[in-house]
Amino acid sequence: MSDHAADDTVPEVDESRRKFLIAATAGTGAVGAVLTAVPFLSSWSPSESARAAGLPTEVDLSKIEAGQMATFFWRKQPIYVVRRTPEMLASLASHDAELKDAKSEASDQPAYTKNADRSLKPEVLVLIGTCTHLGCLPKTRFTPGDASVMANWPGGFFCPCHGSKFDLAGRVFNGSPASVNLRVPPYSFKGDNTLVIGQDAASAEKGAA
């Protein structure tokens, strides 16, 4: 039998069948490539030990004097705890018009701290100490009237990186690059002087405190 005769027996190409097979093969390959990417991309998520280290942390507040701030760590983030004086609390009401989000509508905080002083107990302010702009640590500028921050400064925080300004409830002032208030982590109290960072308080606790 010659090659020529063999060629004659080859059937006509079925174009639609060929198109289907090309699409099916390419499609299967594409799905496989996408699924293969999943483990590689997932490996970038926080590891189990990183997640475990994010459990609630208990800290002792008894050594913080009125008007002072202490910094603790939770989830590798600095947590600012300020024991606010009555004067500091009184200052909060004076400058609502100068704030971007005075009522904390657009800001990130647990429901039980979405109030005028952004706290469970008014005298204890708990904030995540990273600027909501780009994550620097705002510095304490608690002295009212510090003109190097701004005119009529009521006291608060100043971020050295990009100049965002926050009051003593972590609320952001107009003209700051940050758009929302400093975040409040979930927290609760055990007794008078133990703060549990990372564990939500029952919403009713605000009234009891």
Add this chain to the structure above:
Amino acid sequence: MGEVVNNGGAFRTWLNKRLPVDQFVADQLTGYYAPKNFNVWYFFGSLALLVFVMQIVTGIFVTMHYKPGEATAFNSVEYLMREVPYGWLLRYLHSTGASAFFVVVYLHMTRALLYGSYKAPRELLWVIGMLIYFALMAEAFMGYVLPWGNMSFWGAQVIINIFNTIPGIGPDLVEWIRGDYAVADSTLNRFFSLHVIAMPFLLALLIMLHLVALRQVGSSNPDGIEIKDKLGPDGKPLDGIPFHPYYTLKDIVGVGLFLTLFAIVVFFAPTFGGLFLEKPNFEPANPMSTPEDIAPTWYFTPYYAILRAIPDQRLGALAFALSVLAFVFLPWLDRAKNKSIRYRGLASKVLLGMFFVVFLMLMWLGLQPAEPTYVLLARICIPLYFAFFLLLPFVSKADGNGPVPDRVTYHAH
């Protein structure tokens, strides 16, 4: 391209039958005709390639002593600096090389802006070049994080947090990039991997594509006219000369001058007054303490000044991204008939000059603390920066169409 003249012996014939060495040299060097009127601005392409090779070589040796990881990174760099013979030199060659890379690339880009090198048919050459620039920014940023000094840590914190402003996915994306709730060990290790493996591979690939595209369209020149339009009887451009030996030799002079300046910086001013290596980076990363004034290294500061001067987080990040990306669109924004600034009107010259001044001004402002005066100046510069890109289509269309010479301007020397 060039024809191969094989006058070699038996081995050369044997070799070329199996590997087209002579053909490659002819295509890329001896048979590649470049315009004869190149000036000093044309040094910076080959210098960029030189710096890339230097960074690879010094990088290989620095990596031999570097130990990634929160607990070991800072100390291993100090060990390299103090205990390893000539370790200080390896480190300073690599860190100075990073800044030198940007000096050379910025001058290379300036050349393209002056002489319209990005215009048709070189649009893709320009776009690939911009991709190299972006990859270089990522490579330099991650490299700056590796010593795990305090500026490394806080620089990483700030830059990664820019992604926080992307609507919807921002916070999850940032956590995914860091691999933790804050910049941590996981972040450092993945940056190390990307810095020494992924990005150098990507850069090498892009540089290769840049050169292939350049060979395809040919180099432009200070007059911005195409030498391929005027061919001699031999089919070679009348105003072209073979890249080798003419420009290889010329580039050696550029290399000599460059390495002299480079060595002076490495030996006498490796930190360059805090511009190349910032003072806070000589203390270990401290998540409890942000340095007093955070500023990225000088080559990022024009964009950084834009980022922080805009009093809205999302708009600031958007303007930051646009200010970097805007360059990509230059080939289509510039509607002049002529390429070179030599044959454009006063308005084009003023516009380009203003852009250079504003860019340098923003670069300086980004290095200053976030005080009201500097922020105000940056807010004045930002509209001017974007005005360049927005006015270019109209100005270039209006005054970029005058007569150009028939042949390149050239004085024998």
